[in-house]
Amino acid sequence: MASEALGWWGIPLAIIAGTLRGSAPFLFVSLGECLTEKSGKINLGLEGTLLMGAMSAYAVSYLTGSPWLGVIVAGVAGMFLGCIHGWLSQQPRVNDVAVGIAMIIFGSGLAFFLGKPFIQPSAPQLPVISLGAWSQMPQVQSALQISPLFLAGVAIAPLMQWFFRSSRWGLLVRAVGDSPDAARAMGISIFKVRMASIVAGSFLAGIGGASLSLFYPGSWSERISSGQGLMAVALVIFARWNPVQCLYASLLFGGAQAIGPALQSVGIDSYYYLFNASPYILTLIIMIVTCSPKRTLTGAPGALGQAQE
Amino acid sequence: METTAVAVQTKPAPPELEVVNLTKRFGTFTALDQVSLKVTPGSFHALLGENGAGKSTLVKCIMGFYKPTSGDVLVDKHSRTIDSPKDAHHFGLGMVYQHFTSVPAMTVAENLVLSRYDSPQWINWKAEYDRLDAFMATSPFQIDLRTPIAQLAAGQKQKLEILKQLYLNSRVLILDEPTSVLTPDEADEVLGLLREEVTAGHLSVLMISHKFREVMAFTDEVTVLRKGQLAGHGYVRDLTVDAMAHMMLGEKKEATPVEKVTVTDMRPVLELRNLCADRDNGLPAVRSASLVVSTGEIVGIAGVSGNGQRELVEVLAGQRPRHSGEILVNGEPYQSTRREMARHQVYTLPEEPLRNACVPHMSVAENMALRTFDKPPQAKRGLLSLLNIRRMAEELVKVFSVKTPSVDTPVGNLSGGNVQRTVLARELSSTDINLLIAANPCFGLDFSAVDYIHSQILAARNRGVAVLLVSEDLDELLKLSDRIFVISDGELVYESPTASADIKTLGQKMAGH
Numbered sequence: 001m002a003s004e005a006l007g008w009w010g011i012p013l014a015i016i017a018g019t020l021r022g023s024a025p026f027l028f029v030s031l032g033e034c035l036t037e038k039s040g041k042i043n044l045g046l047e048g049t050l051l052m053g054a055m056s057a058y059a060v061s062y063l064t065g066s067p068w069l070g071v072i073v074a075g076v077a078g079m080f081l082g083c084i085h086g087w088l089s090q091q092p093r094v095n096d097v098a099v100g101i102a103m104i105i106f107g108s109g110l111a112f113f114l115g116k117p118f119i120q121p122s123a124p125q126l127p128v129i130s131l132g133a134w135s136q137m138p139q140v141q142s143a144l145q146i147s148p149l150f151l152a153g154v155a156i157a158p159l160m161q162w163f164f165r166s167s168r169w170g171l172l173v174r175a176v177g178d179s180p181d182a183a184r185a186m187g188i189s190i191f192k193v194r195m196a197s198i199v200a201g202s203f204l205a206g207i208g209g210a211s212l213s214l215f216y217p218g219s220w221s222e223r224i225s226s227g228q229g230l231m232a233v234a235l236v237i238f239a240r241w242n243p244v245q246c247l248y249a250s251l252l253f254g255g256a257q258a259i260g261p262a263l264q265s266v267g268i269d270s271y272y273y274l275f276n277a278s279p280y281i282l283t284l285i286i287m288i289v290t291c292s293p294k295r296t297l298t299g300a301p302g303a304l305g306q307a308q309e
Numbered sequence: 310m311e312t313t314a315v316a317v318q319t320k321p322a323p324p325e326l327e328v329v330n331l332t333k334r335f336g337t338f339t340a341l342d343q344v345s346l347k348v349t350p351g352s353f354h355a356l357l358g359e360n361g362a363g364k365s366t367l368v369k370c371i372m373g374f375y376k377p378t379s380g381d382v383l384v385d386k387h388s389r390t391i392d393s394p395k396d397a398h399h400f401g402l403g404m405v406y407q408h409f410t411s412v413p414a415m416t417v418a419e420n421l422v423l424s425r426y427d428s429p430q431w432i433n434w435k436a437e438y439d440r441l442d443a444f445m446a447t448s449p450f451q452i453d454l455r456t457p458i459a460q461l462a463a464g465q466k467q468k469l470e471i472l473k474q475l476y477l478n479s480r481v482l483i484l485d486e487p488t489s490v491l492t493p494d495e496a497d498e499v500l501g502l503l504r505e506e507v508t509a510g511h512l513s514v515l516m517i518s519h520k521f522r523e524v525m526a527f528t529d530e531v532t533v534l535r536k537g538q539l540a541g542h543g544y545v546r547d548l549t550v551d552a553m554a555h556m557m558l559g560e561k562k563e564a565t566p567v568e569k570v571t572v573t574d575m576r577p578v579l580e581l582r583n584l585c586a587d588r589d590n591g592l593p594a595v596r597s598a599s600l601v602v603s604t605g606e607i608v609g610i611a612g613v614s615g616n617g618q619r620e621l622v623e624v625l626a627g628q629r630p631r632h633s634g635e636i637l638v639n640g641e642p643y644q645s646t647r648r649e650m651a652r653h654q655v656y657t658l659p660e661e662p663l664r665n666a667c668v669p670h671m672s673v674a675e676n677m678a679l680r681t682f683d684k685p686p687q688a689k690r691g692l693l694s695l696l697n698i699r700r701m702a703e704e705l706v707k708v709f710s711v712k713t714p715s716v717d718t719p720v721g722n723l724s725g726g727n728v729q730r731t732v733l734a735r736e737l738s739s740t741d742i743n744l745l746i747a748a749n750p751c752f753g754l755d756f757s758a759v760d761y762i763h764s765q766i767l768a769a770r771n772r773g774v775a776v777l778l779v780s781e782d783l784d785e786l787l788k789l790s791d792r793i794f795v796i797s798d799g800e801l802v803y804e805s806p807t808a809s810a811d812i813k814t815l816g817q818k819m820a821g822h
Contacts, residue, residue: 182412
C-alpha cells in the first residue's frame with residue numbers, strides 16, 4: 001500500500017481527524033447546556049465559561065505543570081460562573097437570556113484580563129491516546145490521536161441520557177424544566193434544582209474550555225473559542241435536548257469546522273475563509289430549518305426560558 | 310419499598326380527619342373564621358361554597374400549604390402539626406388539585422415514581438414496572454403506564470391525579486373540583502369508582518364541588534362555607550338541592566330561567582367552509598369544518614376535550630393560522646385582523662381567559678380597554694386619555710360586578726371568576742356586537758358566576774347576536790344552544806336542533822362511535 005500518496009483520500013481523513021480533535025469543546029458545552037436547559041433555564045453565558053475554562057486550565061497547567069489539575073480548575077472556574085448565572089437568572093423579573101449575554105461579556109472579559117500573562121508561555125499539554133497503531137500510514141496514525149477528554153465526553157453523553165431516565169434527580173430536573181407548577185406541588189425547590197443544573201452544566205462547559213487550551217488547538221489566546229460556546233446552544237436545539245444526539249451533533253459541528261483546514265491540507269486555498277465559516281453557516285441553516293412559527297419543537301422543556309413568578 | 314407494596318395489598322382503614330375552630334387571616338382579611346369539619350372514616354364528604362368562600366384556604370391549611378392562625382387539625386383524634394404536603398402525606402392525607410400536577414413530557418410511570426416521597430435515587434425500571442403493573446391491577450382506574458401525559462385526554466389526566474394519591478397510599482383524599490374538566494359520563498365514572506372504594510371502607514374523600522348533581526349522587530355528608538364561615542352541615546340524605554343552595558348563597562337564589570325570544574330576520578353572520586387547521590405539532594386538528602351561525606341563535610359545539618375545539622376557536626380568534634378553507638363574516642372573507650373584528654363587531658370569550666384574553670401584568674382598566682383604547686373617547690389625536698380609560702373601567706366594574714380592589718390592580722391578581730367577568734365586560738359591553746365566539750366560558754366558575762354568564766350570553770342572543778358556543782359541558786350546551794354540533798377528532802360529525810337532539814346519540818358521537 002502506498003503510504004505517502006493518499007491524494008484526495010486525504011480530505012476525508014483530515015476531516016475525520018479534525019472532527020475527533022475539535023468536537024470535544026462542542027460536546028462538553030452542549031452537554032452542559034442540555035442539562036441546564038432540561039431544568040428550564042438557558043445559559044448563553046457558556047461562551048464566557050468556555051473561555052474562562054480555557055484560560056484557567058492553561059494557566060494552572062503552566063504554573064503547576066499538571067494539565068489534569070488544570071482540567072479540574074477549569075471545571076471549578078465554570079462552576080463559579082455558573083453560580084453567578086444561577087442566582088442572577090432566578091431573581092424575579094429577570095430574563096435568563098439577558099443575564100446570559102452579560103455573562104458572556106463578564107466571563108470572556110475576566111478570562112482576557114487574567115489570561116494576559118499566559119499568552120506567550122507554553123503549558124504542558126494533556127496526554128494523547130493513540131488509537132492508530134494498527135495502521136502503517138502515519139497520516140492515519142496521527143489522525144487517530146485522541147484526547148482523553150473527548151473519550152470522557154463520549155462516555156458522559158449516554159450516562160447523562162441514563163441519568164435523565166433512571167435517576168430520581170434526573171426525573172426531578174425534567175419535572176422542574178417541564179412543569180415548575182407540578183414540581184412545586186411535589187414540594188421540590190425549583191431554585192435549588194435549577195441552581196444545581198446550571199452549576200453542573202457550567203462545570204462541563206469549563207472542562208470543554210480545558211480541551212481547547214490543553215489539547216486542540218493547545219494554546220491560550222483570546223480568539224481561541226471563536227463562538228463555539230454559542231454554537232453549542234444552537235446544537236442543543238438541533239439535538240432535541242437529547243444527550244446522545246448532542247454527541248452526534250457535536251461530531252457534525254466538529255466536522256464542519258474541519259472542512260476548511262482539511263481542504264487547505266491538500267492544497268485548496270481558494271475560499272479558505274468561506275470554508276472556515278461552515279460551522280456558522282451550519283448553525284444558521286439549523287436554526288432556519290428547525291424553527292417554525294406553526295409548530296412547537298418536540299422535546300423542548302415546557303418551561304424553557306419562562307420568567308420566574 | 311416492601312412496606313409500600315404490602316400496604317397496597319392490605320389497604321388499612323382510613324384515619325379520621327377533623328378540623329376544629331380553624332381560623333386563617335391574611336393580614337387584616339379573615340379567609341376562614343372558626344371553621345370546624347369532620348370527615349369520618351369511610352365517608353364521602355362534600356365541601357360546598359361559592360368562589361372565595363374559603364374552601365381552598367381550608368384544604369390548604371389541612372395540607373400544610375398555609376399555617377392556620379389558630380385552631381387545630383386532628384388526625385385520629387390527635388392534634389397534628391402539618392407544615393408541608395409531605396407531613397400531610399405522612400398522616401395519610403393526599404390532595405388532588407384542580408390543575409393537573411403531572412409533568413406533561415414524562416410518561417405515566419415516570420410521574421408516578423417521581424411523585425413518591427421515598428423513591429430510590431437510582432431507578433430500576435424493570436422492578437418499578439412490575440410493581441406498577443401490580444398496583445394498576447388492584448386500582449379502580451386503568452391507564453397505560455408508558456403513555457406520555459401530554460397525550461392523555463383530560464379525563465385520563467384527572468384519573469391519573471387520583472391514582473397518584475392511591476399509589477402514594479393516601480387514605481384520605483382531598484379533591485379540589487375534580488370533575489370540572491370531565492364530561493358528565495367521565496365524571497360519573499370517576500366518582501362512581503371512588504364511591505365504591507369509599508363504600509368498601511378503603512378510603513375517605515373530602516371533595517370541593519359546585520355541582521349539586523354530583524353532591525346528591527355520590528356523597529354522604531356535606532359541609533357548606535360562606536364568606537369564610539361555616540354556613541351549614543348535614544347528611545345528604547336529609548337535604549334537598551334547594552336547602553344546600555340556600556346555605557351556600559345565603560338568600561334563596563334560583564337559576565335564572567332560560568327565556569329565548571325568537572328572532573325574526575335570521576341572516577347568516579358566521580360561515581365556515583371546509584375549514585382546516587393544524588395542531589402545534591403539525592398534525593391536523595380541524596378537518597374540513599363547515600357551519601353557519603345566523604343572527605339571534607346560539608350554535609353549540611359539543612365534544613370531549615382535545616378533539617380540535619381549541620384549535621378551531623384559536624383560528625377564529627386569529628391566534629392560529631388556518632391550513633385551508635374559508636371563513637366568512639357577513640358574507641365577506643374574514644382573516645381575524647383587528648380591523649375586521651372592529652368592522653364586523655366580532656367578540657370572543659376564549660377559554661383560559663387569563664392566558665388567551667388578558668395581559669396578566671396589566672391593570673383591570675387597561676385590559677378592559679384593549680379593544681377600544683385607540684378610538685375616541687379613549688384616545689384623542691393619537692394620545693391615550695388615561696382618565697377616560699379609567700372611567701370606562703370603573704363603570705364596567707360596577708355593571709359587571711367585577712370584584713377587584715381597584716381598576717389599577719393587575720388582572721392576573723384576580724380570582725378566576727373575576728378575570729372571566731373582566732373579559733366579559735370588555736367583550737359584551739359594546740352595543741352593536743354582531744358575532745360572539747365563546748369557548749368554555751364557565752370553566753371552573755361557581756354557581757352564581759355561571760348563572761350570570763349564561764344570562765349574559767342569552768341576553769346577547771335575544772338582542773340578535775350570532776353566538777358560537779364551544780363547550781365541554783354538555784348540560785350548558787343543552788341549556789343554551791339552539792342548534793348543536795358534535796366535534797370528534799376534528800370533524801363535525803353530528804348536527805341537530807337542540808330541542809330534538811337525542812342525548813344518547815350525542816354521547817355516542819362525542820365518544821367517537
